[in-house]
Amino acid sequence: MIEARHLRVLRAVARGGSFSAAARALGCTQPAVSQQMKALEAAAGTPLLVRGPREMRLTQAGEALVRHADGILAGLAAAEEEVAAIAGLRAGRVRLASFPSGTPTLVPGAVAEMRERHPGTEVSLVEAEPPASVDLLRAGDCDITLAFRYPDLPTPAEESWDDLVVRPLLADRLVGVVPRGHALAGGGAPVDLAALAGERWIAGCPRCRGHLVEMCERVGFTPRIDFATDDYPAVTGLVAAGLGVAVLPRLALESVRSRGVAVVELRPAVHREVVALTLPDLAQVPAVDMMLARLTRAALGRA
Amino acid sequence: MIEARHLRVLRAVARGGSFSAAARALGCTQPAVSQQMKALEAAAGTPLLVRGPREMRLTQAGEALVRHADGILAGLAAAEEEVAAIAGLRAGRVRLASFPSGTPTLVPGAVAEMRERHPGTEVSLVEAEPPASVDLLRAGDCDITLAFRYPDLPTPAEESWDDLVVRPLLADRLVGVVPRGHALAGGGAPVDLAALAGERWIAGCPRCRGHLVEMCERVGFTPRIDFATDDYPAVTGLVAAGLGVAVLPRLALESVRSRGVAVVELRPAVHREVVALTLPDLAQVPAVDMMLARLTRAALGRA
DNA sequence: CTCCACCATAAGCATTACTTAGGCTTGCCC
DNA sequence: GGGCAAGCCTAAGTAATGCTTATGGTGGAG
Numbered sequence: 001m002i003e004a005r006h007l008r009v010l011r012a013v014a015r016g017g018s019f020s021a022a023a024r025a026l027g028c029t030q031p032a033v034s035q036q037m038k039a040l041e042a043a044a045g046t047p048l049l050v051r052g053p054r055e056m057r058l059t060q061a062g063e064a065l066v067r068h069a070d071g072i073l074a075g076l077a078a079a080e081e082e083v084a085a086i087a088g089l090r091a092g093r094v095r096l097a098s099f100p101s102g103t104p105t106l107v108p109g110a111v112a113e114m115r116e117r118h119p120g121t122e123v124s125l126v127e128a129e130p131p132a133s134v135d136l137l138r139a140g141d142c143d144i145t146l147a148f149r150y151p152d153l154p155t156p157a158e159e160s161w162d163d164l165v166v167r168p169l170l171a172d173r174l175v176g177v178v179p180r181g182h183a184l185a186g187g188g189a190p191v192d193l194a195a196l197a198g199e200r201w202i203a204g205c206p207r208c209r210g211h212l213v214e215m216c217e218r219v220g221f222t223p224r225i226d227f228a229t230d231d232y233p234a235v236t237g238l239v240a241a242g243l244g245v246a247v248l249p250r251l252a253l254e255s256v257r258s259r260g261v262a263v264v265e266l267r268p269a270v271h272r273e274v275v276a277l278t279l280p281d282l283a284q285v286p287a288v289d290m291m292l293a294r295l296t297r298a299a300l301g302r303a
Numbered sequence: 304m305i306e307a308r309h310l311r312v313l314r315a316v317a318r319g320g321s322f323s324a325a326a327r328a329l330g331c332t333q334p335a336v337s338q339q340m341k342a343l344e345a346a347a348g349t350p351l352l353v354r355g356p357r358e359m360r361l362t363q364a365g366e367a368l369v370r371h372a373d374g375i376l377a378g379l380a381a382a383e384e385e386v387a388a389i390a391g392l393r394a395g396r397v398r399l400a401s402f403p404s405g406t407p408t409l410v411p412g413a414v415a416e417m418r419e420r421h422p423g424t425e426v427s428l429v430e431a432e433p434p435a436s437v438d439l440l441r442a443g444d445c446d447i448t449l450a451f452r453y454p455d456l457p458t459p460a461e462e463s464w465d466d467l468v469v470r471p472l473l474a475d476r477l478v479g480v481v482p483r484g485h486a487l488a489g490g491g492a493p494v495d496l497a498a499l500a501g502e503r504w505i506a507g508c509p510r511c512r513g514h515l516v517e518m519c520e521r522v523g524f525t526p527r528i529d530f531a532t533d534d535y536p537a538v539t540g541l542v543a544a545g546l547g548v549a550v551l552p553r554l555a556l557e558s559v560r561s562r563g564v565a566v567v568e569l570r571p572a573v574h575r576e577v578v579a580l581t582l583p584d585l586a587q588v589p590a591v592d593m594m595l596a597r598l599t600r601a602a603l604g605r606a
Numbered sequence: 607c608t609c610c611a612c613c614a615t616a617a618g619c620a621t622t623a624c625t626t627a628g629g630c631t632t633g634c635c636c
Numbered sequence: 637g638g639g640c641a642a643g644c645c646t647a648a649g650t651a652a653t654g655c656t657t658a659t660g661g662t663g664g665a666g
Binding site: 001002003004005044045046047049050051052053057059060061064065068069071072075076078079080082083084086087088092093138140163279281282284285286 | 304305306307308347348349350352353354355356360362363364367368371372374375378379381382383385386387389390391395396441443466582584585587588589
């Protein structure tokens, strides 16, 4: 089997005209070159060089091999360069999956920073809610998934993240959203969740809805849910119209401006944990690692 | 440094989808593949594979490397094939240099046999007299030189063949050429060279002329040379016209038909040694070696 | 829940590759 | 003409590399 090393040596000999010159060019000793050439000629089954007293000439087979060597080594160099570019963050692609309220808040800053510091890299984004977005990750369709979970809720077995790298980003406090002018809106003091037992409710995504119900039941009531939508502007709009109250994560409210609502702290204080997920192997990929760092930094800014 | 072996392994893994499958395809064990990939990833500086529980996926860097690998390995295979063709006599070129009387006698049969047995090979021919033709060989401008020397003449130092491979082909007897009807022509018995002391002489090439003079002086006379030409038909023509006698090698007479001359054996019997010369390294080249064998065989047919 | 297929690691072994040291040839220069 | 320098080869020792067997851990399928 001919190896790239052999071709490098042969080419150096052909260029330099002597084993010694080749050895100098390759940064090794002359016997090393001599032995490599011997091995290569053995592999070739025919002499590749004619040792003249004054110079070293190629045989026909040697010429053929040198002719191919240039192309082969050029291809190898190109391959190495491409990989080195990815390893050195001069290139590389990161495919991000994010849940809706993370997309306008955490992602833009992180991506901008990434693009600024490593202009060769590319970041693509797809929106998906946690259970599905984690599947994207496992299926190899994305590299980083932004997801969240409620730490006070038991995790179903099929949603375990044990096999993933979990990078915590921030604890996203849940707050109450009530119509402006609501009785509990004014104080600035935390509002007991139980105090909202009699209200009508606007719930969020299925997960959030489940969590809301659980949370309420812990303090002794079952919320009466009139609407459920994962469209946050819709939620605040409904609340502003006086159709009910809601519990939303702070992150969701950051990018949703609604004039007709008031935001109140809740008691007991609960939060959802926002994390970045990736596969263990992908965490070693420089662009992915760097993107995780940028996301962490972006989250820090809003902790 | 990325080696071809690494790419072979990586490609096998990409094709097979698992280390085990790759190992089977490559004819080695699974840990061997595992270790090679580890080394390759270390060289690359970034993961190349994502170990999923069910299948093995490539990272972006891995894809890049596999993409290049096909071209690189194809080039390598082409190079190996070309060299193997030369080594296996399915291709290859032999550049022959021959002296004039060897060209029409030894060369055609040998070349024909070569072409028949190894159709892919090519033989080219250039005509040159011994001192110059050996220089061609040393300068790398031919691969085999047909040459001759007079074993009873001391060899000048600058014409030594000590650094060459000398393959004896045949001993080419020298014979006398006299006009038909000459007094010494009839008998069929060997003619003493001394008996030709009084004749006028037609000499051959400079070397042959020198040898003739030396030979004659050894038996006690200096030949009176009227003409000297390396054109054998001219020599026999001059002899046939009764302008003198000549001494020619048998080989030269084989391809020169002249009706007006008689050929007589000489005493003392002398000959020139016809040899094939090549460089030690070139003798290892299959096509050259085979051509030498064919030349030897062709010479045997006329020994 | 047990078996099977797969991967990782460790340890041992064989091969390979490189080094230093020394000897030979050749061409060159005093 | 006799060193001298440059270049190649071989030998021997050493370091690195690659492959093997053996073993343990893990996820998926019957």
